Amino acid sequence: MLDVVLCGVRRAPAVLAVVFLALAMPTGPVFAQASSTNPDGITPVEEFSKQVEQLKKTFTELGKKIEDGAKSIDGFTDVEQARKEIEALRAIVAELLGAVSDNGSVAQLGAKALGHARDKYKTLEREKRFSREEQQFLMSAWRKLIEETERATDDLGNARREFIQLLRVLQTREDFIDELMQIRRAAEAAEVIRQLTKEIRDASDQLKKLINAIKPPGV
Amino acid sequence: MRAFARAGAPLVALTLAGCLPDKGVGYVEIKVFPALPVALYLNAVKLDALKNGTAVLRQDVGPAKLQLERNGQLALLCEFDVKKNRVITVNVSTIDRGARCEVQK
Numbered sequence: 626m627l628d629v630v631l632c633g634v635r636r637a638p639a640v641l642a643v644v645f646l647a648l649a650m651p652t653g654p655v656f657a658q659a660s661s662t663n664p665d666g667i668t669p670v671e672e673f674s675k676q677v678e679q680l681k682k683t684f685t686e687l688g689k690k691i692e693d694g695a696k697s698i699d700g701f702t703d704v705e706q707a708r709k710e711i712e713a714l715r716a717i718v719a720e721l722l723g724a725v726s727d728n729g730s731v732a733q734l735g736a737k738a739l740g741h742a743r744d745k746y747k748t749l750e751r752e753k754r755f756s757r758e759e760q761q762f763l764m765s766a767w768r769k770l771i772e773e774t775e776r777a778t779d780d781l782g783n784a785r786r787e788f789i790q791l792l793r794v795l796q797t798r799e800d801f802i803d804e805l806m807q808i809r810r811a812a813e814a815a816e817v818i819r820q821l822t823k824e825i826r827d828a829s830d831q832l833k834k835l836i837n838a839i840k841p842p843g844v
Numbered sequence: 845m846r847a848f849a850r851a852g853a854p855l856v857a858l859t860l861a862g863c864l865p866d867k868g869v870g871y872v873e874i875k876v877f878p879a880l881p882v883a884l885y886l887n888a889v890k891l892d893a894l895k896n897g898t899a900v901l902r903q904d905v906g907p908a909k910l911q912l913e914r915n916g917q918l919a920l921l922c923e924f925d926v927k928k929n930r931v932i933t934v935n936v937s938t939i940d941r942g943a944r945c946e947v948q949k
Contacts, residue, residue, distance in 0.1 A: 712929075719929035722871055726902040727892075736892075785900050789873055792931045 670770055670842055673738035676731050677777050677841035680724055684784070684836045688829060690717050695825040704806060704814045711799045711818075714825070718795060722788040725781045735778040738842070742771045773842035780839040787835055791828045794821070867905045868928035874899045874910065876936045880943060884936070885911040885918055900931075910934055912943055921945040 694714040701707040724731060746767045752760055798821045805814040872886060876897045884891045887908055891899055903926045911918040922945035924932055933948040 715929045719869075719871070722900070722931070723869065723902050725900075726871065727895075727899045728889075728901045782895065789871070789900060789931055792871070792929075796930050 669734065669738040669741040670774060673731075673734045673774065673777070674841040674843045676734055677781070677839065680731060680781075681836055681839055681841075683724065684721060684832070684839075687717050687721055688832045688836060691825060691832070692829045695822050695829065698818055698825070699822045701818070702815070704802065704811055704818065707815075707818045708799060708802055708806075711795055711802070711821070715792060715795045715799070718788055718792045722785065722792060725785045725788065727785075732778075732781065735774065735781065739771070739774050739778065742767055742774055746771060770842055773840070777840060777842050780835075784835055784839070787828070787831060791825075791832075794824055794828070798824075869902050870905055870926040870928055871931040872901045872903050872908065872924075872926060873931055873933040874901065874936065875933065878938055880912065880936065880938060883913045884921075885913065887911075910936070910945060922947055 691714060694710055694717070698707050698710045698714075701710065723729060726732065746764060749760060749764050749767060752763075755763070798817060802814045802817055805811075805817065874884070874886070874891070874894065876884070876894055879894075879897060884894075886901060886903065891901075905926050905928050907923060908926050909923045910921045912921055913919075921936065921943055922934065924934065924947045926932060935946045935948065937944050937946070
């Protein structure tokens, strides 16, 4: 409780700034008007594509951290230090998993993008304004986008499985190391850590392949 | 003043929320086989259709419960603890028209 109070006191200038901004901001109807008149409204498919592209960059950066983590664990002779590194690795993998979880923003955006592309395709099927060739051209373009979006969501599903597996390996090994330390078997714990390093390296290679395989829709 | 309350209050709340201790998040992997004809709920949140009978959900750390909707009411399937940066797997199977839940840590 005291922490919260102290934090509130420390953050008072920030809170005041937010209050000032809130007062200076226009209210709801003005925002609604501004967004509805924007002719360049990004479609859900484009937005999803951007998010997937961004995710790939994050995956690559975090994949590098996993590799570095495996290297440092390998060099540790102190089991407690290695255990801390495993905990840090778990945090990295959990972050990766958070990005692709089913209730995460990217997955929800993917579902929205797919729904939008399918609706668009159905609407075009019933469209009478265009010539047959034009209609076929537009439908074929949307069909391609649907396929690419489905592929991208599948890729994210595969990533989700890989991250879950890696997270499970890390937590199970960490629990086993803890158990070994409780019965003071440091040598066995060190051996488990060495094996774990190899498993993390293998997983890291798999992640690299997976990241390269992910293709955002419309690219 | 009313405009202030409408626009400012949520923002102030969000700012102050940054002060609350961060308990973190963990993950719940839900596997359902065979498919259930009723909706599942993680705490009070209804789960959308599970792709290939599996869902991986980000969840706040702490006690959680998996429930199913039966005759318009929620029936408890199982309870478990979600831990920070850890995954917990919940297997749901159907036996004799009833659902069974197994928690794998």
